[in-house]
Structures are given as C-alpha cells and as structure tokens.
Amino acid sequence: MNTQTSLNSSVRQMEPIAVENLLINFTTEFHRIWDNTGSNSKPGSFWRPTPAPDLLPGYFPLGDLVVSGRDNINDKTVMAVVREGDPQNAGTGKGPALSRPDDYQWVWSDSGSRANGDCSVWRPIPPEGYVALGMVCSNESSKPSFNAVRCVRADLVVASSANALVWSDKGSGADRDFSTWSIKPPTAPAGEIFFAPGTFIGVRGYSKPEAPMTAYALRMPIPLQVDTPPPAPVLTGLDAAAALPPSKVTQVVRLPWFAVSDPVMTSLVQLRHSPFYRMERTDRYLLVGQGKNSTDVHQAFRWRAGRAQSFEMMRAFTRNTGIDIGNQWPSPMNTTQPVIVCSARLGDSFCNTESAPYEWANASEAEVIALVAQKRFAAVYLVQSDYRLLREDGSPVEGHLSYTDMDSLHLVDYPSEPEPAQEPKTEPEQRLPIEPMNEPAKQPTVEPLVDSQPPAESAVLTDTAP
Numbered sequence: 001m002n003t004q005t006s007l008n009s010s011v012r013q014m015e016p017i018a019v020e021n022l023l024i025n026f027t028t029e030f031h032r033i034w035d036n037t038g039s040n041s042k043p044g045s046f047w048r049p050t051p052a053p054d055l056l057p058g059y060f061p062l063g064d065l066v067v068s069g070r071d072n073i074n075d076k077t078v079m080a081v082v083r084e085g086d087p088q089n090a091g092t093g094k095g096p097a098l099s100r101p102d103d104y105q106w107v108w109s110d111s112g113s114r115a116n117g118d119c120s121v122w123r124p125i126p127p128e129g130y131v132a133l134g135m136v137c138s139n140e141s142s143k144p145s146f147n148a149v150r151c152v153r154a155d156l157v158v159a160s161s162a163n164a165l166v167w168s169d170k171g172s173g174a175d176r177d178f179s180t181w182s183i184k185p186p187t188a189p190a191g192e193i194f195f196a197p198g199t200f201i202g203v204r205g206y207s208k209p210e211a212p213m214t215a216y217a218l219r220m221p222i223p224l225q226v227d228t229p230p231p232a233p234v235l236t237g238l239d240a241a242a243a244l245p246p247s248k249v250t251q252v253v254r255l256p257w258f259a260v261s262d263p264v265m266t267s268l269v270q271l272r273h274s275p276f277y278r279m280e281r282t283d284r285y286l287l288v289g290q291g292k293n294s295t296d297v298h299q300a301f302r303w304r305a306g307r308a309q310s311f312e313m314m315r316a317f318t319r320n321t322g323i324d325i326g327n328q329w330p331s332p333m334n335t336t337q338p339v340i341v342c343s344a345r346l347g348d349s350f351c352n353t354e355s356a357p358y359e360w361a362n363a364s365e366a367e368v369i370a371l372v373a374q375k376r377f378a379a380v381y382l383v384q385s386d387y388r389l390l391r392e393d394g395s396p397v398e399g400h401l402s403y404t405d406m407d408s409l410h411l412v413d414y415p416s417e418p419e420p421a422q423e424p425k426t427e428p429e430q431r432l433p434i435e436p437m438n439e440p441a442k443q444p445t446v447e448p449l450v451d452s453q454p455p456a457e458s459a460v461l462t463d464t465a466p
Contacts, residue, residue, distance in 0.1 A: 063134015
C-alpha cells in the first residue's frame with residue numbers, strides 16, 4: 001500500500017452507509033461562514049459542509065463545523081452528510097428518515113467582539129419524532145435557511161454527551177459568553193457502532209454542558225455475514241488426520257473506515273481508498289489426540305490441548321488496528337484528532353465471547369480425557385478461529401488473532417480391528433410349487449434384512465481440565 005497516495009487522485013465515491021431508509025456519506029468540502037479575525041479570542045472559525053452535487057447529490061449537513069484556527073480545512077477534515085433513502089427500507093409506520101427543522105432558536109452572536117465580520121449561532125427546532133444533531137451558523141443576524149440542515153428520525157440516533165472544548169469567545173469582549181464542544185457517543189452495545197457526525201454543541205458560558213443539555217450521535221449495526229461452519233470430522237479408517245475437513249470462512253463483518261486504524265494510511269486516505277474494511281473469521285478443526293484401544297475393556301486416554309489466544313496477541317492487534325476484540329473500542333487515534341468520534345463493539349457470536357468472554361486472555365493448556373470402548377479407535381478434535389482484517393482492495397492489514405474454542409471438543413471413533421466376517425446362512429432348498437397353466441405366477445415376497453449384531457460401544461468424552 002502506497003502511504004503517499006495523493007488525496008486528489010481519482011477514486012470512486014464511497015458507497016453510502018444505509019441504516020434503514022437513512023443514507024450516510026462523508027464530505028471533505030466546506031464553505032467558510034465566519035472566523036474571528038479582529039477579535040482578541042483564540043483563533044476559531046465556522047464552516048458549512050458543502051457536498052459536491054455531482055458526487056453526493058441530494059445530501060444535506062446535520063449541522064455546521066467549528067474548528068480551533070482559521071486555516072482552510074478543505075480536503076483536511078471530514079464530516080458526515082445524510083440523504084433520504086428508499087422509504088421501503090423503513091420500519092412500518094416510521095416515516096421519512098429526515099426532516100427540515102420547524103424553526104431555529106437563537107443561541108449567540110458575536111456582537112461586541114470587534115471581529116471583522118458578523119456571526120450568529122442557531123439551534124434547529126426539530127418536528128416531533130426527530131432530533132437535531134448540530135447547530136447552524138449565519139454571517140448575519142437573520143435565521144439560516146431551512147435547507148441548511150436536516151433533522152434525523154429519533155430511532156436512528158442515540159443520546160450522547162459533550163466531549164471536549166473546541167473553541168470559545170473568551171477574551172473577545174462579546175456581549176455574551178459562548179463556548180463550543182464536540183460530541184461523545186455512549187458505549188456501543190455488541191454488534192453496533194455509535195458515531196458523532198462532526199457537529200458541535202454550543203452553549204452560553206464557558207462551563208462544559210451537562211444534562212439536560214443532550215447531544216446526539218448516529219447509530220448503525222455492524223453488518224454480519226454468516227455461513228455454515230465446516231463439517232465435523234468423520235473417521236473412515238485409523239488415520240485421524242485424514243478426517244480433517246478444510247478450513248472455511250464462516251463469518252464476516254464490514255467496518256467503516258472511521259472505526260479502523262490503518263498503520264499505512266491516514267483517516268482521509270482511508271476514506272478515499274478503503275472506506276470499508278472486511279474482518280474475516282475462518283474456522284478449522286484441529287486434532288487434539290488419537291488413541292487405539294485394543295483391549296477387551298474400556299480404556300481412558302488423556303491428551304493436552306493448547307490454546308492459540310493470549311492477552312499479548314490481543315493487545316498487539318488492538319494497538320495495530322484500533323479494534324478491541326470482544327470489547328468496546330473508541331475512535332482510532334491515527335490522526336492528530338479523530339475526525340469522526342465513534343464507539344464500536346463486535347458481536348459476541350463473531351468474537352466467540354457468548355459464553356466465556358474472558359477466555360481470550362486464557363493461554364493455558366487444558367487436559368482432555370476420553371473413555372474409549374473396547375476394540376475402538378478414537379480421535380478428539382476442536383475448533384480454532386483465525387481472524388484477519390482486509391482493506392477494500394483485499395490487502396491484509398498487519399496483525400491477526402486466533403482463538404481456540406474449548407467448548408467445541410468433538411469426539412469420534414471407529415472399529416480398531418476389522419469386524420469378523422459373517423458366515424452366510426444356508427436354507428434348505430425349496431421347490432416352487434407348480435402352478436396351474438391358467439393361473440398367473442405368484443411374485444416372491446421380500447423380507448427386510450435385519451442385522452442381528454448389536455452396535456459397538458462408542459468412545460465417551462469424560463472431562464476437560466485446565
């Protein structure tokens with residue numbers, strides 16, 4: 001992967017994230033609304049996302065962006081923008097995903113700040129059943145356009161909180177104190193991602209806003225593709241290794257770029273060249289042990305089963321990719337500041353954490369004990385899952401994970417010696433009666449064949465111990 005890939009190189013537009021009838025995409029194009037040049041406060045500026053009509057037709061901002069500084073941010077930062085999707089994808093009776101605000105509530109203006117231009121900040125008032133995810137700015141005293149922003153249906157967002165101070169007018173001399181704060185999503189449950197679109201909270205004063213001041217973040221499920229597991233081994237002879245089926249990709253999750261840290265790409269390059277990542281889980285059976293009981297009594301066999309997982313492997317994978325297997329993880333810190341703040345967690349089924357969430361840190365061996373019946377050959381297998389992270393072009397991200405599932409022990413057996421041949425039974429010769437010439441011949445009856453030998457006893461798995 002070329003780490004010097006130009007941001008201006010020709011690449012296709014990212015496929016939108018679809019959450020029911022809401023389409024989410026990202027833009028790096030902005031229009032400067034106001035900056036505080038001429039004011040004595042620390043440098044700051046307000047920007048409006050302006051998704052290009054040819055690349056993102058029909059997309060709207062969720063609010064404006066505030067940054068600390070006055071430099072041009074085009075092609076240097078990113079915000080989420082939204083569009084109405086297919087109404088058939090919405091749940092019954094839920095209605096459109098987006099709505100214009102009903103009105104605006106005035107929050108602040110720079111009156112008295114001695115800045116070169118005028119600025120006012122407004123809070124959108126959403127219609128019932130919708131919420132506003134950000135504030136809207138104007139370079140005049142009148143309300144912004146109602147097409148400057150869209151509100152989102154309430155079931156598509158999650159209540160969040162203020163995160164870090166972005167900019168305040170402290171020292172400006174403005175008639176009213178004002179501060180702006182980024183948004184922090186709450187901890188995501190298994191199988192979901194919560195992410196702030198890049199909007200801000202603005203409040204009068206310089207204290208961090210607390211409840212009941214509520215912010216919102218977008219939510220999305222982590223798409224999961226599930227396939228059938230590899231078939232369990234079946235013995236057809238005394239070669240346990242020959243019974244191993246081939247490994248198989250059984251589960252795949254799709255992660256958006258902002259939830260993954262890529263060691264060879266910045267976030268903006270990820271957006272353009274690998275907007276989605278594919279995390280694969282491959283399952284395979286491993287042979288734990290095999291044994292032949294040639295005696296006429298049951299016999300116990302013991303084997304040691306190793307685990308592939310370890311805390312060190314998990315820590316290295318998280319450090320490299322930002323993904324914390326089996327746990328919630330925050331935005332990857334592969335830039336000076338996260339452009340999209342998120343909270344994510346993979347599903348328990350994908351991570352093998354449904355019944356034993358702490359087994360990922362257990363690297364100790366376990367003892368497997370099997371009681372094998374007389375004259376039987378037995379083999380014990382278990383399932384190992386191997387994980388890898390792939391970019392959009394199929395190239396792997398450095399690092400991998402492996403997990404040995406001790407709950408997957410599978411025992412099969414086979415006769416250790418050939419079954420004695422059965423002598424065919426001879427019946428006294430019977431003569432068919434002579435039928436009269438005028439009657440049709442009778443058909444012989446067929447009796448079902450019944451095996452008189454009882455089934456052989458199978459091996460029994462008796463215990464596993466650490």
